Amino acid sequence: MSFTKTLRPWLGATLMAxxxxxxxAAAEQAKADDKVVVGALRFTSHSAGFIAYEKxxxxxxxxxxxxxxxxxxxxxxxxxAAGDVDFGIAGVTGGFMSLADKGAVRLVAGVLHEKAxxxxxxxxxxxxxxxxxxxxxxxxxxHSIAMTQVGxxxxxMTARIADHQDWTxxxxxxxxxxxxxAMIAALKSGQVDAMIMVPHIAKALVESGDAKMLGWLYDxxxxxxxxxxxxxxxxxxxxxxxxRFVRAYARGIADFNRVMLAENPDAGEQEEMIKIIHxxxxxxxxxxxxxxxxxxxxxxxxxxxxxxxTDIEKQMTWFQEQGLVTKDLTMDELxxxxxxxxx
Amino acid sequence: xxxxxxxLTHRYDDLDVLRDxxxxxxxxxxxxxxxxxxxxxxxxxxxxxxxxxxxxGEILEVGAPPKGSLNPxxxxxxxxxxxxxxxxxxxxxxxxxxxQLGKSEIQGRISDVLAxxxxxxxxxxxxxxxxxxxxxxxxxxxxxxxxxxxxxMDEPLSALDSQTRELLMDxxxxxxxxxxxxxxxxxxxxxxxxxxxxxxxxxxxxxxxxREIVDIDTPLSERSADSAHLGRIQTxxxxxxxxxxxxxxxxxxxx
Amino acid sequence: xxxxDRTVQTPTGVAEPIxxxxxxxxxxxxxxxxxxxxxxxxALWYVPPLVxxxxxxxxxxxxxxxxxxxLVLPAPSEVLTAFRNLVxxxxxxxxxxxxxxxxxxxxxCGTILGTVVGVLIGLYSLARSAFRPLVAxxxxxxKIALLPLFIIWFGIGEGSKVATILFGSFFPMVIATYGGxxxxxxxxxxxxxxxxxxxxAIIRKIVLPSALPAILNGMRIAASISIILLVAAxxxxxxxxxxxxVLLAGNLMATDQLIAGVIVLSMLGLIVSWLISLxxxxxxxxxx
Numbered sequence: 001m002s003f004t005k006t007l008r009p010w011l012g013a014t015l016m017a018x019x020x021x022x023x024x025a026a027a028e029q030a031k032a033d034d035k036v037v038v039g040a041l042r043f044t045s046h047s048a049g050f051i052a053y054e055k056x057x058x059x060x061x062x063x064x065x066x067x068x069x070x071x072x073x074x075x076x077x078x079x080x081a082a083g084d085v086d087f088g089i090a091g092v093t094g095g096f097m098s099l100a101d102k103g104a105v106r107l108v109a110g111v112l113h114e115k116a117x118x119x120x121x122x123x124x125x126x127x128x129x130x131x132x133x134x135x136x137x138x139x140x141x142x143h144s145i146a147m148t149q150v151g152x153x154x155x156x157m158t159a160r161i162a163d164h165q166d167w168t169x170x171x172x173x174x175x176x177x178x179x180x181x182a183m184i185a186a187l188k189s190g191q192v193d194a195m196i197m198v199p200h201i202a203k204a205l206v207e208s209g210d211a212k213m214l215g216w217l218y219d220x221x222x223x224x225x226x227x228x229x230x231x232x233x234x235x236x237x238x239x240x241x242x243x244r245f246v247r248a249y250a251r252g253i254a255d256f257n258r259v260m261l262a263e264n265p266d267a268g269e270q271e272e273m274i275k276i277i278h279x280x281x282x283x284x285x286x287x288x289x290x291x292x293x294x295x296x297x298x299x300x301x302x303x304x305x306x307x308x309x310t311d312i313e314k315q316m317t318w319f320q321e322q323g324l325v326t327k328d329l330t331m332d333e334l335x336x337x338x339x340x341x342x343x
Numbered sequence: 344x345x346x347x348x349x350x351l352t353h354r355y356d357d358l359d360v361l362r363d364x365x366x367x368x369x370x371x372x373x374x375x376x377x378x379x380x381x382x383x384x385x386x387x388x389x390x391x392x393x394x395x396x397x398x399x400g401e402i403l404e405v406g407a408p409p410k411g412s413l414n415p416x417x418x419x420x421x422x423x424x425x426x427x428x429x430x431x432x433x434x435x436x437x438x439x440x441x442x443q444l445g446k447s448e449i450q451g452r453i454s455d456v457l458a459x460x461x462x463x464x465x466x467x468x469x470x471x472x473x474x475x476x477x478x479x480x481x482x483x484x485x486x487x488x489x490x491x492x493x494x495x496m497d498e499p500l501s502a503l504d505s506q507t508r509e510l511l512m513d514x515x516x517x518x519x520x521x522x523x524x525x526x527x528x529x530x531x532x533x534x535x536x537x538x539x540x541x542x543x544x545x546x547x548x549x550x551x552x553x554r555e556i557v558d559i560d561t562p563l564s565e566r567s568a569d570s571a572h573l574g575r576i577q578t579x580x581x582x583x584x585x586x587x588x589x590x591x592x593x594x595x596x597x598x
Numbered sequence: 599x600x601x602x603d604r605t606v607q608t609p610t611g612v613a614e615p616i617x618x619x620x621x622x623x624x625x626x627x628x629x630x631x632x633x634x635x636x637x638x639x640x641a642l643w644y645v646p647p648l649v650x651x652x653x654x655x656x657x658x659x660x661x662x663x664x665x666x667x668x669l670v671l672p673a674p675s676e677v678l679t680a681f682r683n684l685v686x687x688x689x690x691x692x693x694x695x696x697x698x699x700x701x702x703x704x705x706x707c708g709t710i711l712g713t714v715v716g717v718l719i720g721l722y723s724l725a726r727s728a729f730r731p732l733v734a735x736x737x738x739x740x741k742i743a744l745l746p747l748f749i750i751w752f753g754i755g756e757g758s759k760v761a762t763i764l765f766g767s768f769f770p771m772v773i774a775t776y777g778g779x780x781x782x783x784x785x786x787x788x789x790x791x792x793x794x795x796x797x798x799a800i801i802r803k804i805v806l807p808s809a810l811p812a813i814l815n816g817m818r819i820a821a822s823i824s825i826i827l828l829v830a831a832x833x834x835x836x837x838x839x840x841x842x843x844v845l846l847a848g849n850l851m852a853t854d855q856l857i858a859g860v861i862v863l864s865m866l867g868l869i870v871s872w873l874i875s876l877x878x879x880x881x882x883x884x885x886x
Contacts, residue, residue: 098851175835185746424789
């Protein structure tokens with residue numbers, strides 16, 4: 001009795017001390033790490049960030065990363081401009097260029113890049129158009145092609161095919177349908193003749209017989225589809241943090257390319273990585289259902305976050321020529337080349 | 344044309360409203376029907392004009408309606424029932440359209456009936472611009488326009504203030520003097536009944552039965568508001584109704 | 599109370615002043631204080647334009663001096679320039695022509711169909727039982743959610759755009775019309791029957807005019823919904839159209855064009871609302 005009586009206050013005091021110390025310890029940790037908010041889409045193409053997070057690459061660089069999920073890339077850019085998000089991945093679109101022109105955001109690294117031989121964007125024909133003779137990309141001239149929006153990556157990709165084929169974008173009828181779902185509906189019902197689509201959706205459409213494959217975009221344009229961006233404020237005031245983030249992100253890219261794009265993958269390692277990605281992508285499906293589209297959606301990422309500046313300039317010039325982006329925009333406003341290798 | 348009610352009984356589901364009513368509305372006379380609230384007066388009027396079908400008994404039109412009558416049994420409502428989007432003449436025109444009358448014939452009837460009710464100056468006016476009394480005058484003009492055989496008047500003065508009511512009673516009297524129309528006049532106001540009725544029928548409380556029929560011989564034009572004779576008849580009617588009204592009042596409150 | 603000319607009517611009909619009772623010297627007197635002021639705000643006609651101009655001036659100045667970032671809001675002068683470009687390039691005409699055609703066809707068809715169905719529901723038990731639950735079930739569905747299906751049903755041409763606006767105006771019209779008919783004063787219908795009017799004449803001359811205010815009100819709502827849905831309708835394969843213009847400006851983050859387009863939409867709404875007010879003043883002039 002007397003033992004417990006004397007021990008109790010001691011136990012209590014120790015517990016209290018431990019409890020009180022915990023939040024302090026956490027606060028200490030947070031103070032040491034830079035808090036970074038990353039805007040992300042639940043797409044396989046955003047996986048490098050998820051991998052870097054789960055494998056602790058960000059932590060190793062002293063970054064406390066938090067993901068905020070969005071439905072589309074453009075709002076991430078807007079949120080970054082507003083300072084609510086620090087990093088995001090966006091296609092090099094007209095909308096992104098306008099934001100860059102307003103001095104709000106800048107690309108710091110490359111992410112998605114078409115590469116010959118690695119499944120990327122697929123060019124599809126509707127069954128109806130295919131039956132009517134549209135059986136190869138060479139015959140696209142004069143047909144209708146679905147896209148999300150004017151000034152989107154789809155818009156630009158079509159222009160690149162046109163370039164390659166010696167006709168211009170005015171020789172096809174581009175149909176803006178806003179949403180990928182609407183594009184699929186229009187193609188399935190034969191109301192547009194063709195479209196360009198991300199690989200996992202495209203492959204599924206071809207497999208189910210809802211569309212026919214015409215070719216891979218990489219045969220016509222090996223181009224920089226999307227990049228990692230941050231706010232100009234971060235670049236100017238927090239350069240060190242941006243450098244560390246890009247470094248960690250590049251490690252995620254390296255892991256992704258090595259495991260997901262390998263010709264003879266190590267099955268165990270690949271399954272482990274798909275499990276990591278599955279924490280973020282296709283969460284609503286069981287693992288067995290999620291794994292194939294994750295694998296199918298794996299596209300080439302820029303090794304080391306290297307950036308194809310030559311191509312980005314080409315894109316910028318094209319958007320300016322189309323009158324979709326102001327001529328005032330310069331490459332210096334769009335891209336900061338000091339963080340990664342450029343080519 | 345006379346209107347004859349023979350052994351009329353009316354029921355809503357299990358509720359007896361009127362029981363064995365037999366009554367004649369002779370041509371050229373105003374028959375007033377009075378009774379406590381809920382005695383079935385209004386039901387009786389709806390039955391008379393064919394807006395409802397009696398459970399038992401029958402209602403007969405005796406003799407031919409006047410030549411050219413477009414609507415032998417014509418109502419005048421307590422709430423006037425004028426279309427607010429039509430002018431005075433438009434409201435009268437409403438009941439003349441659909442009878443294959445020519446445009447000029449309709450116009451003729453309208454100006455004739457407006458002249459008879461001294462409303463000619465108000466032909467192009469909308470109802471909302473008129474007082475309650477004027478609205479009811481328009482409704483009376485509309486009823487006269489179809490050359491009715493019998494006017495079925497459902498408490499036509501109840502929605503009016505007492506001064507307007509006096510004025511309109513005078514109007515109705517002079518109108519009757521000129522036109523000698525036939526009417527069944529429902530009211531709960533005994534003063535109206537003794538001023539306008541050649542015959543006053545007193546109904547009992549529900550189920551409504553005829554309690555008394557009082558004939559008043561004094562010509563309508565000689566009945567003044569402060570006549571002692573009429574006052575006595577009014578008191579006599581009230582004596583008859585008092586018990587009924589009291590019981591009816593209780594009946595409603597109990598239910 | 600202090601006026602000395604108070605009069606009273608004597609039996610002879612001659613008015614005589616009544617003398618005021620003299621107040622004793624040592625009794626305190628005071629005026630009744632006025633307590634009824636306030637609580638009746640009036641519209642001052644010169645204030646709204648002043649407020650509007652002041653707001654524009656502050657906005658422009660804020661943009662010029664860098665207090666308002668161009669990212670947050672473009673300067674009014676930039677919006678004006680965007681609007682001028684729109685007019686001078688002739689694109690405003692193209693966009694307006696395309697949008698107005700869709701609006702007019704969709705709205706007119708939706709309104710007529712909606713009124714017809716509303717009248718049927720208002721008059722016939724069978725139509726009422728059949729359509730009313732359907733309308734209640736379909737009305738709240740956001741038409742935008744059905745866009746992929748609309749593409750398959752009506753194509754990516756004008757069909758799906760007109761259909762979107764048609765659906766948008768149809769349902770409020772149905773509900774407004776049968777609501778208006780339900781509210782028709784039954785005593786007027788009874789009056790029509792008592793004068794032996796035919797059923798058709800009662801519907802045409804009593805029921806429909808009675809329901810007209812409700813129907814016009816429904817048109818006001820239907821027109822607003824049509825303009826709101828214009829942007830959604832022009833999401834699908836539209837080359838021209840104010841909605842398409844606004845969407846494109848949004849995609850390109852061209853906020854000056856975005857606001858210019860939104861102002862055009864808002865003007866469109868004001869004009870339609872004004873037209874309906876004219877119609878109301880014409881058809882419902884008996885009301886005031």
